[in-house]
Every structure is written in C-alpha cells, then in structure tokens.
Amino acid sequence: xxxxxxLKVALKSILKSRMRSLLTALGIIIGVxxxxxMVAIGNGAQKKVEDQIASLGSNLIVIFPGSINSGGVRMxxxxxxxxxxxxxxxxxxxxxxxxGVTPIVRTGGQVIGGSGNWNTRIEGVSTNYLEIxxxxxxxxxxxxxxxxxxxxxxxxxxxxxxxxxxxNDDPIGQQIRIRNVPFRVIGVLAPKGQNVMGADNDDIIIxxxxxxxxxxxxxxxxxxxxxxxxxLSQIDQAQAxxxxxxxxxxxxxxxxxxxxxxxxxxxxxxxxxxxxxVLTILLASVAGVSLIVGGIGIMNIMLVSxxxxxxxxxxxxxxGARTSDILIQFLTESIALSIAGGLIGVLxxxxxxxxxxxxxxxxxxxxxxxxxxAVSFAGIIGIFFGFYPARKAANLNPIDxxxxx
Amino acid sequence: xxxxxxxxxxxxxxxxxxxxxGDVEVPAIKSIDLNIDxxxxxxxxxxxxxxxxTLMNLIGCLDTPTSGEYYLDGINTxxxxxxxxxxxxxxxxxxxxQGYNLLARTSALENVELPLMxxxxxxxxxxxxxxxEVLRRVGLEDRIHHEPSQLSGGQQQRVAIxxxxxNEPSLILADEPTGNLDSKMSVEIFALFQKxxxxxxxxxxxxxxxxxxKFAKRIVELKDGRIIKDYMIKDRLYAQEELFKIQEEEIAExx
Ligand SMILES: Nc1ncnc2c1ncn2[C@@H]1O[C@H](COP(=O)(O)OP(=O)(O)O)[C@@H](O)[C@H]1O
Ligand SMILES: [Mg+2]
Numbered sequence: 107x108x109x110x111x112x113l114k115v116a117l118k119s120i121l122k123s124r125m126r127s128l129l130t131a132l133g134i135i136i137g138v139x140x141x142x143x144m145v146a147i148g149n150g151a152q153k154k155v156e157d158q159i160a161s162l163g164s165n166l167i168v169i170f171p172g173s174i175n176s177g178g179v180r181m182x183x184x185x186x187x188x189x190x191x192x193x194x195x196x197x198x199x200x201x202x203x204x205x206g207v208t209p210i211v212r213t214g215g216q217v218i219g220g221s222g223n224w225n226t227r228i229e230g231v232s233t234n235y236l237e238i239x240x241x242x243x244x245x246x247x248x249x250x251x252x253x254x255x256x257x258x259x260x261x262x263x264x265x266x267x268x269x270x271x272x273x274n275d276d277p278i279g280q281q282i283r284i285r286n287v288p289f290r291v292i293g294v295l296a297p298k299g300q301n302v303m304g305a306d307n308d309d310i311i312i313x314x315x316x317x318x319x320x321x322x323x324x325x326x327x328x329x330x331x332x333x334x335x336x337x338l339s340q341i342d343q344a345q346a347x348x349x350x351x352x353x354x355x356x357x358x359x360x361x362x363x364x365x366x367x368x369x370x371x372x373x374x375x376x377x378x379x380x381x382x383x384v385l386t387i388l389l390a391s392v393a394g395v396s397l398i399v400g401g402i403g404i405m406n407i408m409l410v411s412x413x414x415x416x417x418x419x420x421x422x423x424x425x426g427a428r429t430s431d432i433l434i435q436f437l438t439e440s441i442a443l444s445i446a447g448g449l450i451g452v453l454x455x456x457x458x459x460x461x462x463x464x465x466x467x468x469x470x471x472x473x474x475x476x477x478x479x480a481v482s483f484a485g486i487i488g489i490f491f492g493f494y495p496a497r498k499a500a501n502l503n504p505i506d507x508x509x510x511x
Numbered sequence: 512x513x514x515x516x517x518x519x520x521x522x523x524x525x526x527x528x529x530x531x532x533g534d535v536e537v538p539a540i541k542s543i544d545l546n547i548d549x550x551x552x553x554x555x556x557x558x559x560x561x562x563x564x565t566l567m568n569l570i571g572c573l574d575t576p577t578s579g580e581y582y583l584d585g586i587n588t589x590x591x592x593x594x595x596x597x598x599x600x601x602x603x604x605x606x607x608x609q610g611y612n613l614l615a616r617t618s619a620l621e622n623v624e625l626p627l628m629x630x631x632x633x634x635x636x637x638x639x640x641x642x643x644e645v646l647r648r649v650g651l652e653d654r655i656h657h658e659p660s661q662l663s664g665g666q667q668q669r670v671a672i673x674x675x676x677x678n679e680p681s682l683i684l685a686d687e688p689t690g691n692l693d694s695k696m697s698v699e700i701f702a703l704f705q706k707x708x709x710x711x712x713x714x715x716x717x718x719x720x721x722x723x724x725k726f727a728k729r730i731v732e733l734k735d736g737r738i739i740k741d742y743m744i745k746d747r748l749y750a751q752e753e754l755f756k757i758q759e760e761e762i763a764e765x766x
Contacts, residue, residue: 122616425626426601505573
C-alpha cells in the first residue's frame, strides 16, 4: 500500500474507535504527565533549598558548642563547653581569613508594642551581622558598636514582626516591650521569606548581643557563632584556623576531641540537598509507578481489543492485505497514538507546572531529560502492545484470524 | 463445461485437509478431485460437518491444504509465496462469508473500497467512484454511508458481495451466504448471484437448502469430506421469477 493510503487507514482506524484510542492515549498522557510533574516538584524543592542556603549568608562558617559526629548526630557524652563573648573576641582578634564574626544569642518571647503583641524569636548579634548573613534593612538603621558597649535597648524588627505590631504605622522610633523590657525600634529588615525547614525568616527581632545577654537573659552563654570567610576559596583554611583558635581558647590538649563543631556553608548545603535529593528520588519512584500503571492501562486496552482487532486483521487479509500491510498499519496507529499521547502528556505537565509555579508556593522545574525518558518509555509500551498482538494476528492464516475469539 | 480458454478455473488434485486438535487428527476433507470451469455456477451441498467450509476456504486461498494440489486459473497455488497468495485473494477471488465479515463502524462505501486499498496491480485513482459503481450493481446506492450496524442482514450481505466484486474477480466464492437471512432476502441474494453469473463470473457457493441449490447450474454433494455426487441441474430455478411469486403471494395475503 502507498504511504498516503497507509496513513489514511491508520488515522481512520484511530478515529473510528474513538473510545479505544482515547483510553490508550490516556494511559500514555497520565503516565508522561505524572512523571514529569513529580520530578519537576522534586527539582523545584531541591532548587529552593539551594537558593535558601545561598541566602543564609556569604561564605558562612558556623561554630556550635558540643561535638557532633560526621553523621550529624549530637553526641550525648563529652563535655559541652558553651560559648561566651570571650570566644567571639578571641576569634575577632586572631582570625586573619575572616570578613567578620558575630555571636548569635537565641531566645524568644512575648513582644508588646504598637497595636498588639506577638511571640517571636529574638537574636542577639554584633554589628556586622547583616554583612555576614547576607541581609539588609528596608528602613531605619542597624545598631552600632556604641550600642553594643552600652547595651542599648534598641531593636531591629523582621518584616513579619513589624507587620504584626505596626500594621499601619512606621515602626521606626516606636517603643516596644520585649519580655517587659522597653526597647526602641531603630530599623526594619528586608523580607527574606521561608527558610529550608519552611519557617518564616522574617519572624525575628535582632538586638545587640550584649543587650540580649544582660537585659533579657541575665546570662553569659551565646548559642553559636557565625563567621564569614574572606573568600569562598579560603573557606577551608579559614575553617581550619577557626578550629585552632577555638581549641586554644578552650585549652584543649593535643589528642583531645573538639568540644565544638564547625560547619561551613558547603557542608550545610550538601546535607540539605541530600535530603531534597531523597525527596526527588521518592517522587520519581512514585512517578515511575504511575508510568508503569499507565503502561499496564495501555496494555490492557490493547489486549482487550485484540479479539476485535484480530477479526479486523482477518478481514483485511481475506481481501488481499499482505502481512506487511497489516504490520505497517498497526505500527503507524500505535506510533501516532503514542506521539499524540506523549505530546499531550508533556503539554499537560507544562500546564500543571505553570499553575504550581504561578498559583502555589510549590516550585517546580521541568527536567528535559525526564521529559525524554517519560515520553520514550510510554511510547515504547504503547508501540509494543499495539504492535505485538497485531504481529501475531497478521501471521495467521486469514481464516484463523477470522475465527479468532 | 469449458471456459473460453478451455481451461479449468478451479482444479484440485487429491486435495486433503486434516485439522489437529491437540493430539486428535480431524480429517475434514479427503482427497478431493474437483474441476470447475469458467462461467459455471456450482452449489456445494452436504450435512453440517461434511467439509464444505474447509473446501471453500482452500479454494478461496484463505487456508492451506495438508496435502494435494490446487490449481487456480492454471496456477499451482502450493508454489506461491505468502505475498503472492495475498495478491490472488485480492485479484482473482471474491469471497462472501455467512457472517458478512464487514469492518465495524465503517461505512458501506469504505468497506467496499477495502480490496482496492490492497490492490498493487492496478492503482485506482478514485476508489470511492469504483466502490459506488459496484454498490449500485448490488442495489445499495442509497445506503453507501451506512455502517454495518445500520443495515439489515440482507443489505450487509449485499455490501459484502459488492466488496467481493470490486476488484473484478473472475471467481466468486460464497460460504452459506444466505445462512443468516430469511427466505425472501435469500432469494434476492440468489437473484443477484444469477445476474453476476449471467455476466460471466464463475460462482461457487455453499448452501444447506436444496431449493436454493436449484438456482445454481451444478450441484456437488459432500459427505464426510468426500464428494459423493456431482451433477448438472435439469430443472433450474430462476430467482427473479421466484421473487415475483413471493411478491404476488404477499399482495394476495394483504388483500
Ligand atoms: N478449525 C478447525 N479445527 C478443528 N476442526 C475443524 C476446524 N474447522 C472445521 N473442523 C472440523 O472439520 C470438519 C469439517 O468442518 P467444516 O468444513 O466446517 O464443515 P461444514 O462447513 O460442512 O459444516 C468438522 O468435523 C469440523 O468439526
Ligand atoms: Mg460450514
């Protein structure tokens, strides 16, 4: 048969059995779309984690009290020698590869001011905190060295806190009470959004570390130390130097374990992306299952219609079709259905991804490789199960094909 | 009887077909020698299971014999390749089945076009026109866009006959073509076959009913896979006349 006729016969056959064609294509459509969207969600989550970690700070090094083994589990045993401002001073004096260092004194509590009250996270830091954490102010100013020395009762509000306490007014210059201690608002931080764990970065109040220690906590221990290496290439040396300084500050003998833990941004990033890679793999397996289910759907429809189709093949053979005519017709049909189903599936996936990105907080990035894998897998299943039963029937005697039930 | 070239259109020599069902061998036809000339109208008769369909399928190149030879128009079919076999089905034979075997959800016109699609010898430019022409010959020109499910049994069988005619074969084979039809429709179909035979087409058909067999010119009777009788019909009936009689009876009943 001529190519033109072949195409015509195949297309006619597809259009003639609309329901069968639709169901066959539907299996492919759902399989393809599910795989692409699932993996896109995984990729989106991974990219979001990476972005958020990048926004944590520049060339960040974090020092925690206590030793944490490489698996990330905090060891119960061993002395926990907590950090004080002295440790921060030591680092500031001796480290040569750092852009800056700041203590982080973490606490929380009820804040009253403006039109209401709000429970939030409070962090005591030093003056170079913004630079280290890659953050900026949207209005007002940050506290100064003088405020640090005088333990000034000044506070910088995260956007969420500012919105909660002063929905209509400019917070700058206003009085607030943190745990009943009066503070003056001097600045508002630029919005930063959610962190890796989904918590709100902007739900925070920043104050001088000295003020938080003295006036809110009445203690001397700081939660952890954050430092910023001068450059990304020097981050490992800076980290090694920090370890030496801290060991000396804590009077550790050679051979004695560190009583603190140092992590740099690369390590933190890796740990977090590993988590999200697990998520991606998980989603991809779910997607793989849906592809297989879709494939089984295609297969079932093809096999269910095999009786009808075997008789059709018998009729065609009995009026003079060659085996090859039948094979080409069925191959054309299943390729056409697979391509159509695959294309619609890809379009559907793009549509769903677009909706996710535009209208939900779920980021999704389509991976071209996955598009290729999904389409070819579904295509191969569609073509195989469209073609294989036809091949069997086309090799029968016409009369056996006609008699098939 | 001999055709113009003096050659048998069908000639079987010691033709046998044995089906194997599991370990059991079922001999369906046993060493059949049958010669049919061009222009003949043969009715094959016999009890159910006597091998009529098996013989027809072999003659129609829908099945292959276990042993023996079959010459179609002088061609030894046992020497043919699969594709040549397909070409013979397409070019030389029109086969009409008891169960019509039309493509479902496909218009009468497209069903009739089907053999043209597989015709490699003559590429017809306008298959629809050709199909319409044969549909007109079987009196179905007003039903060409109907699908099988929208047609009566008699009409479906006409479509099947039109399909068997479309490649202008010299031989039409029909296995119980009226087996599913009532007697008036059956007589109409026989009238059509007689008309085609008058036009020079060789016709071999299977029928159960002796009354219908008398529309043919020759009867071949099978029993247990063998030919037991083969004779010319002396008191041949003409289907067109029978139709008139039926119509008169109907008018009389109504009155
Ligand atoms: N496909 C088949 N497989 C096995 N046996 C068959 C098959 N077709 C027919 N037969 C057997 O062959 C014999 C002849 O059958 P058939 O040619 O259909 O007879 P008829 O058409 O005269 O009724 C019967 O005994 C039947 O059971
Ligand atoms: Mg039979």
